[in-house]
Ligand code: SF4
């Protein structure tokens with residue numbers, strides 16, 4: 001495959017044709033914050049945290065879904081981008097009910113970690129305080145919609161890796177919601193195989209092992225990686 | 241015209257409180273009341289949450305006794321899972337509760353109360369605190385601060401952090417005691433013993449000069465309630481409920497805490513957010529009972545450890561039947577610290593505490609569960625109703641300060657009647673009234689957890705019972 005040369009933050013790099021900016025940056029050792037991206041499943045560009053500036057393009061582009069091209073000049077950490085990232089995070093927090101102190105994912109949450117790393121010390125918007133419920137009907141897992149950021153990672157692993165197609169998104173805008181099958185309680189789903197991949201994939205405390213208490217929900221992403229490696233490379237090895 | 245005197249807020253009590261004193265035409269006190277105005281809607285807030293989160297959420301009610309809520313919550317969870325927690329987990333929870341008793345009692349005695357009786361009632365408020373104590377009596381202040389630190393360290397060694405540890409869970413606990421932790425605790429023991437014994441001697445000396453306080457600081461007949469072990473000895477986490485009257489008669493014994501509501505009813509008073517529980521069979525006012533250290537020592541036959549048992553004998557000698565003066569809460573607190581230190585020492589030789597068999601696993605087997613545990617201030621009940629998926633439908637918390645509310649009112653009235661004559665109020669008198677409340681070590685933020693915004697009402701009541709003036713806010 002042909003290689004493309006481009007610059008990231010002034011540094012010259014080369015990347016494979018067809019690679020995304022996110023992949024190219026990662027190769028080059030440049031960290032771009034992401035939230036909806038999950039290695040092993042296709043990207044949807046839902047969270048907008050990975051936005052980058054490309055010279056000559058008037059709008060900001062998501063690094064996870066934009067392919068590299070010859071001569072691209074990319075900036076990943078301008079003042080403007082930092083501003084937008086904070087804003088995006090603040091909106092995510094304001095949209096649902098995130099009370100980290102009593103959350104099962106406290107201390108192991110990607111949203112929380114990102115907020116810390118982007119210096120988000122308060123939220124400038126009014127909290128919406130929507131009334132979302134908890135679906136605790138499944139024998140093994142629970143889903144707290146209050147903490148869902150609609151990144152759709154769970155939907156993608158469910159369809160793409162497990163192939164069960166249990167999880168879906170229903171509704172639009174602020175009413176959008178992750179559902180199981182035809183919007184029934186998770187415990188009544190006929191398609192769910194109880195594999196737990198969605199729980200492993202969730203970046204927040206929205207999906208959890210039932211019975212988890214505060215700060216207890218630690219995920220082991222290497223299990224997902226193992227399956228992805230097995231599928232893509234036909235190698236049954238744990239990544240190091 | 242009646243005149244009302246407000247002391248607001250009572251300094252050095254966690255949270256805010258108001259006291260009203262009613263004077264009659266002759267200028268004498270006819271009655272007094274202690275109001276709680278703080279409000280936190282925890283019971284409502286918990287509805288809809290999964291059971292597993294409760295031991296993580298409820299400790300947030302109170303920054304002073306998070307451990308008590310943690311343990312009561314985990315116990316309520318045990319009841320809903322309908323499991324027996326592994327023996328190691330039970331012991332570890334007890335160990336943490338002992339740490340909590342030590343740290344909380346040390347705070348109450350050395351930081352909050354000792355300044356009053358060591359520095360004297362006449363000392364102005366600005367100096368009548370732990371800093372004033374540190375200036376006047378640095379050794380006592382320092383030892384007290386370190387004793388509290390010991391209790392906090394026991395909690396931290398087990399739970400990972402000083403406050404808000406979500407370490408206990410329905411079915412058990414999350415991690416054992418490690419041998420480094422055990423060594424650390426052992427290292428503290430000699431100092432903890434010496435500080436406690438020193439404080440006990442000090443208090444007994446103080447007591448001689450405080451006969452009047454003993455007589456009028458909440459000295460009246462009431463019931464006493466708390467948990468006791470099956471053999472009637474002191475209990476703090478487990479066991480069953482016992483009620484004793486002030487003559488020392490056991491009037492109800494070995495009641496299953498799961499059925500507390502058969503013997504305890506709650507009256508919500510119009511002018512307070514605090515629920516005032518009473519012993520149902522006797523109603524109000526005869527069913528008024530006290531909880532906490534004084535009650536626990538009154539209801540038990542023995543502490544179960546030798547040094548504290550010696551002290552208990554002396555303590556019991558201070559009353560006929562039961563010890564009825566709330567001023568002796570302080571003494572009871574010190575005896576409980578001593579017992580806690582002795583029990584911790586016993587646990588240090590128990591290898592089971594290092595076990596990793598710590599958690600019983602089960603689904604939702606009961607739809608209602610009660611967790612009762614002795615918080616430093618008294619028996620704490622967490623009563624949860626869940627649906628079949630373990631989502632909280634109803635939460636009722638009965639807290640020590642609430643249970644002592646009726647007795648606190650009586651105490652304030654008794655002190656006021658004794659010291660207030662006419663409209664002139666001296667600083668020393670105000671200090672005494674505050675101290676009357678402080679005997680109970682009330683923790684007001686967690687006592688007023690129930691939701692429901694009530695208008696704040698201030699009423700002036702004439703001798704005939706007629707409301708002569710009423711102010712309503714909100
Ligand atoms: S999901 Fe993450 S950000 Fe949301 S409350 Fe939990 S820890 Fe906080």
Ligand code: SF4
Pocket residue numbers: 147148149150151152153154155178198201202203204206207
């Ligand atoms: S449940 Fe978790 S993984 Fe699924 S959309 Fe919500 S936040 Fe993303």
Ligand code: FES
Pocket residue numbers: 033034035036037044045046047048049050051062063064065
């Ligand atoms: S990671 Fe690219 S949009 Fe979410």
